[in-house]
Amino acid sequence: MPISRPAILALSSLLLSSCQHAAPQSAYEQxxxxxxxxxxxxxxxxxxxxxxxxxxxxxxWAVIANTPGLTRETLLTWLTEAHNYPDQMDFYLEQDEAELLADYMLTLRRDDYHPPY
Incomplete structure (x- = not known):
């Protein structure tokens, strides 16, 4: 059974805590x-x-990155430990891959962000 976008966002909000910005990335890492x-x-x-x-x-990803309370740590936890639902998302990431994805995702944060829906 597919999970709805509002349910994903609600679940994400529950999993997330205080707001924090990503560590600076080099152009190569980004x-x-x-x-x-x-x-x-x-x-x-x-x-x-x-x-x-x-x-x-x-x-x-911009919606996720701009979710209030998202931190690098909660994102890393999601990518390494909880990123297995639905089945299409069930894949393993090495720690360095999870860090690259989390740091890139956090570059999508904007102070003037408004969700597309």
Whole structure:
């Protein structure tokens, strides 16, 4: 049974705690994180700053990155320990891969962000 976008966002909010910004990334690390995001996640999620996900049940990364309370630590926990539902998301990330993805995702934060829906 597919999970709805509002349910994913509500669940994400429950999992997240105090707001924190990502550690600064070098241009190379940001490029590597973006490339990994596109390859591993871009088939379902929009991993760029603007646009809608190919899978309507997969939240856009900008929506996730701008969720109040999201921290690098909660995002890393999600990517390494809880990222297995639905079955399509059940894959393993090495710690360095999870860090690249989390740090790239946090570059999508904007002070003037407004969700697309």
């Amino acid at each position: 490029h590597e994180g973006r490339a990994l995001a596109q390859a591993a996640c871009g088939g379902c999620h929009m991993v760029e700053p603007y646009g809608l996900s190919a899978n309507p049940q997969a939240p856009e």
